[in-house]
Amino acid sequence: MERVDVLNERLSKANLKLTKARKAIWETIASAAEPLSIPQIMNRAKKMCPSLGLVTVYRTLAVMEKAGLIKLFQTKDGSMGYVSSVLAAESHHVQCIICKKVVEFECTGMEDTIRAVEEKTGFCIERHNLELFGICPSCMKKSLQK
């Protein structure tokens, strides 16, 4: 299924129209590797839809967020941006609570935890984010030296 079909499916369910502005904004967010800020979305989407106004960006983001198409996400530098929730990759990282460094890791062994939650809650789970917090090796070393 094409990206634009995902958009169309969700919009039409809610009696919403598939417009040029919405297509441009959706393509912008869905094709980005990182969460995008509102000005970034505006700039990139305007290339596909030159008449696009900032007001429409705000309104479209609200619509898409409600429709579950996008999601507000914290980037590694602490600021917020939008990502596609349909195509969003899973996120697994560990962050140092002292120096704030972020390290990604490959996440294994979650199957049992997830299955247990599915049984307990009745949800059918599609994806997960796991954020770990701790102290990185170099901060650990420094704190021992004091």
Added chain:
Amino acid sequence: MERVDVLNERLSKANLKLTKARKAIWETIASAAEPLSIPQIMNRAKKMCPSLGLVTVYRTLAVMEKAGLIKLFQTKDGSMGYVSSVLAAESHHVQCIICKKVVEFECTGMEDTIRAVEEKTGFCIERHNLELFGICPSCMKKSLQK
């Protein structure tokens, strides 16, 4: 260790002063059960420090975020708020990607995953957040009916 000592320790390391405003804001955030918005922080902290200005709230939040004392966090309704990162409770929830309902669950069986990450990254992990996304039982039922 008292809450205010945690604050003092981190501030003094960075040559920052322990002021009435900072104490009030810290107590406000550290004693809250939920992430607090900036207006909420302002209102609550003002009770402990009546002269507090909104500008100081902004500046103090920036200082505390940099110092690793607090963290921007997404609340269940999607808005953002600040939580104490030192005392923050772990968060485990599953959210329906359709109706947005959030259900907390008791998280078990993470020990192996965490130990594996500690070995791979060298971090000493203190706590974790696990967010699961899927479809809740009632949305599942509805989608089958169509």
Added chain:
DNA sequence: CATCTAATTGAAAAAATTTTTCATTTGGAG
């Protein structure tokens, strides 16, 4: 405990962001 200094503060102003209003345009059902 009095003095000193850099850090911090609050108020006002400025800047930036977000929302509202409204007349016009557009998607898509019939």
Added chain:
DNA sequence: CTCCAAATGAAAAATTTTTTCAATTAGATG
């Protein structure tokens, strides 16, 4: 093709955040 509700852009309004600056304060030093 026609029609109408939904969507749009521009301008204005409202709200949020940042900057500036003079006054105050924490806490180090003597």
